[in-house]
Amino acid sequence: MACFQLMEGAGPTCLYCGWKEKIKNEFPSALPHGVILQQRYLIGRVLGQGGFGITYAAYDLQHSTRVAIKEYFPIDIARRNPNKDVETTSDGYQELFQYGLQRFQDEAGSLARFTRHPGMVAVYDFFHEHMTAYLVMQYVEGKTWMKIIEENGGRMGVDSALGILIPALDALQAVHEVGMLHRDISPDNIMVLPNRQVKLIDFGAARYAMKQQNQEFSIIFKPGFTPEEQYRTRGNRGPWSDIYSISATFYKAITGKIPRDAMNRLEKDTLTPPSRNGVSLSPSIEHALMKALSVKGENRYQTVREFKEALLQPLDKGYQQGTMDNNKTPAWLWIVGFVMVLVLIKLIT
Incomplete structure (x- = not known):
């Protein structure tokens, strides 16, 4: 559930990426491993959680490739119910939750413009499920x-x-x-x-x-x-x-x-x-x-x-002048050169 390689033996540690599944879930608000979204995306380990959302490593079953999925989950005002749906901690936060959800969607649409930009993470998909929204992105290793x-x-x-x-x-x-x-x-x-x-x-x-x-x-x-x-x-x-x-x-x-x-x-x-x-x-x-x-x-x-x-x-x-001064020819060499030129002229004439 970290690198999505096929494990060929028992043991808690992945032989490919070294990830070890912890007994205690360090991200209790996150979707559990193995959940499938849109009948297509297999949810794996949590890559990170901030105040606004949770990012998962995931596997695109349709294209057999790893992706990253960001879930809209404003931790200050949201919780996950037993059905895995995201709900607000009180009815008074509904308007704020929906406002943030719209901003999340707007941001996803804006980021989708840069799918081909080398300096941006590509955006592949966006959908609603479990009473919230999900952004599917390029999985980058680095x-x-x-x-x-x-x-x-x-x-x-x-x-x-x-x-x-x-x-x-x-x-x-x-x-x-x-x-x-x-x-x-x-x-x-x-x-x-x-x-x-x-x-x-x-x-x-x-x-x-x-x-x-x-x-x-x-x-x-x-x-x-x-x-x-x-x-x-x-x-x-x-x-x-x-x-x-x-x-x-x-x-x-x-x-x-x-x-x-x-x-x-x-x-x-x-x-x-x-x-x-x-x-x-x-x-x-x-x-x-x-x-x-x-x-x-x-x-x-x-x-x-x-x-x-x-x-x-x-x-x-x-700065250039300072560099030039450090590398300039010593004065005595100029004097010697000048004298040699005079001697050469004298010999020629």
Whole structure:
């Protein structure tokens, strides 16, 4: 129920993927293993559960392939009854539940536009069952950016980090161009596949829509990665909000440190540039990063295109001049050369 390989022997541990089925279910709200949805999708282990939904590993019996299925399950206001149906914990939450369900459906429709985009997880299907909704997506195997950072001793080189950041920015730019925001970018929500393909995962737009609709609905903010405007009900959110989060992710990757929480930076900003943390990078890249991490949204880049251009522009003149000065020919060699030219001219004449 993890990798869906045929097991040819007794034992609690899978010989293929090493997964061991636990005696106690760590996700009591989840559908049990073996449930079949739409007479087609076999539900396996839980890949993750957040405040808004549960994601399962599943098997498409029709196409004999693994998929991932996300179930709409707002944990603050929902529960599962004995018939496996999802219901609200009280009648007073019905309107909020339906509002969130519509946002979940809208988000699924928007994500379906990017099925062929290399930086996005493909969406295959969407349906209603058990009084809720399900989104069927591409199953991706790989490592999160956070996992890669950890495997590199807590930080990584600037060039290697840019190799992940730039493809992620390309995907984010496509999302913004159709009027969507991600709202939940962090090193845990950027996946790197074995072929080095980078994908954005786990969008949070619908979660924030529910929070705006009802302040009782809880959202776990990610300190250091969440811009200050997302903490506020009427904060001015836009592409610059995602730019802050993905820049904080890049900062974490190259420095090994999570930026100080944006709300704590409002009164006094003590965020130090990467170069002061021992990171070797060009002044132009550092300037672009620190601008993208400005506390106030109006001081950041307003579009991903602007941010990418700043990151990829040629080294600034000061940096180039410094490099040239370090490599210039010593003065005494110029003098010797000049004298030799004079001697040569004298001999010729």
